[in-house]
Each structure stands twice: as structure tokens, then as C-alpha cells.
Amino acid sequence: MPSLSDVMTPDAAALAAASKGEGRAPPAAGSAEHDLFTGLTRLGDTTLILGHRVSEWCGHAPILEEDIALANMALDLIGQTQLWLGLAGEVEGRGRDADALAFRRDAWDFHNLLLVERPNGDFGLTLMRQFLFDAWHLPMLKALEESSDARIAAIARKAGKEVAYHLERSADLVIRLGDGTEESHRRMQGALDALWGYTGEMFLGDAVDQRLAEAGVMPASESLRAVWNQTVDAVLAEATLSRPASSFAHKGGKQGRHSEHMGHLLTTMQWLQRAYPDAKW
């Protein structure tokens, strides 16, 4: 989050007005506002948690160029988070801004994909996680550019330009390491096998997703599977890696049921705001 306070943007003005609604009841489950809030936190929590994970590499990557690239990607993802969660707070209308949503909720209120909370592991695992995610993230944003909600379309157009570079980079490195040395190939195949079971959740929609898709706000989860398969198959073939056969999918992240890793991640990420609420510098 920014080290300097943001200016009075129309969004901030809307938030200030909405802050009168502090203490107001949250939008009722099943209402359009609740669906939109949930959908937006699914996007924003996913970019937030992945952004945090990637930022854990800062100062630890194998070479300087990769360290810089990882930090830059984390920055893009956190920037996108501010837009998604900022809008979520506005939609909710209870005076919570992006920071409040990021730092003052507990694990069960986070709706990110389980894939992005997986620990970094080695550099190969981090890259494979990034590639499997980017191959979904870019078509997701392309579909969101057509959203019936102009605010969502605007954020998607902005983020899509950034994510195109993420996908090019992660695909490139998966190919270079998969089709690299015996050691790098072994690690990349191991990473793919370990993460495969966490990819299915991206394409499994629930009632909220379905209602958002029917309203033209967000694409149906299943609709992204074909293009994801196409990207993943092409890159894995070039990388000489074998696509795992299993179709088993871990799920629950989008509904707030997380793995044990989530609490540990939040402990680190939220520590300052928990220990010193409203701290500023």
C-alpha cells in the first residue's frame, strides 16, 4: 500500500461519504451488492495474496534480474489489489477502504484461490505457480473488459496490459527451465505435479459466480477453461513437461475455506496493522 496518503479521488470521496455507513449491516447474502462485493474480493484477494507471496522473494531471488522482476510483479499485483478492493469497499458501503479489507479481515473472510496461497517453495515452484495463474489471469481480465459494470471494465483494461508481461515472462521461464538441465527439468515437473490439484478451482463457479455471469458482470468460471488449456498445453509441450492426468481439484478458497498456510501468511502480512491499528508513516 502507498507510503503517502492518496489524494481525494472521486473514489475516496465516495468512500468518505459511505463512511457514514460505518456500523451499517453488510449487504444481504444473495443481493446484487453482496454478489458484487464477493466477486470483487475474489479478484482482489487473489491478487493480494499472490502479490504478498511473490514479494516474499524480495532480496532472496537466485539472481538480481529475477529479484527485480519478482518485486515488480508483486508491485503490479498489489496495485491491482488496491483497485479491486477499493471498489469492493465502495460497493459494500460500510466505509472500509482497500487497506481495511486487506489488513483487518481474518482468513475466513478472504476469497482468494487456494493456488496463490501455496508457499513459494523453490524458484521453480514459484514460477510454475505464476505461470498456471497468469494463463488464467490474462483471459479473465480480457473477459472482464467486457463487463456490464464500467468500473470493472476500466480496472481490467488497466491490469490486462500489465498481466500480458507477467504471462510472457512466466511462460518464457517455464520453457527455459523445463527444457533446461536435468535438474531444472526435474524441479519444474515436480512443481507442476504438486500444484496441478490447485488449478481446477479457477474454473469451478458457485451460485455467486453464476449470478454475476448472468448479469454480465463477470465471466462464467468454466468459460475460461478452454483458452487456459490451450496456453498451458502449448507451453508445457515447448517446455518438455508432461501435463498431469488427474482432474482432482482442491476447492474452498473462493468461499473462505483455506489451507493452513493462509493464517501464517496473514500473520506476517497483517502484523503491523494488527499491532498498531491505523499506523501511518
Next chain:
Amino acid sequence: MVRPAVEQVWSWLGEVPDPEIPVISLTDLGIIRDVAYEGETLVVTVTPTYSGCPATSVINLEIEKRLAEEGVTDLRLKRQLSPPWTTDWIAPAARNALKAYGIAPPIDGTAADGVLAGRIARLTGANTAVECPRCGSTQTEMVSRFGSTPCKAAYRCRDCLEPFDYFKCI
């Protein structure tokens, strides 16, 4: 009450350097989208370059500071996301300033598309004929799509062997 002409405000903003790349101004960069009055309030519309760019809040402060120097106090900064910022909006003269500063200016129309551009880059060794800002050679290669800031890529010249930044296209 100070109420300078809109053209005057544009020219003041043209004197505010980008905090990260001080050889070009905010208007050169193309991030000032509109200057207008809403009643007595001066509204300056700014678009971010990258959604996570840490310079964004510094840029907002610099705008406020510059206009306060001219006595403008009734000011509102408006964030506009759409249409998203593109490197195509960087002024022609600013591209030469970038080059003189050691940053290869963007080559319009070479933005990432996620798949095709990456594949071409792999097949060609990522040589998209980006000119070395030091020696002018086009024998250059990409080291990483991400450089010292999100808006730049890291390149290397194969003739003079110097590393340099390339202002990548979005």
C-alpha cells in the same frame, strides 16, 4: 481568489518533472488527461502509468505543490483509469530526452499480448531492434521484461556491452 487560465495551468504542469525520470515532465509523459474548472474548483485529471507505480502519490503531491506555489488552493485531483495510459502518449520530444538520459524510448506497437509477442521474442532471442541509447547499435538483447521500475525492461548492448533500460510499451 486565484483563478488562472486552463492553458496557464497546463504550462505549469509542463514544468513539473516526473519524480522517477526527471528529464521528462508530467505532460510529456501523457498522464495529465484534463484540466478544467468545476465551479471555482480546479480539477486536474491524472491517470496512473502502472496500477502499482509508487510514483503515483508523489506525482499527486508534486502537482499540488506546484499549483500551490501559484496560489491555487481550491484544487481537486481526479483519478481516471479509462482509457488506460499507454506509452504511445509520450510526447515525441520527450523520447529524445529519454534517449539522451540513457533510457531507450518505447517502440510503439510492440506491447506485450501475453502469448504471441513472447513466442516471437523466444524465437528471435528477444531482439526487437531496440537501439542502444549509448552507442546507437541495434545489436541489443533483452535481459528481463522487468527493469529498475515496472515501466522499464532491462536490456544489454552486444556491441558496447553496456546494460541499459528500455521504456517498454504498454
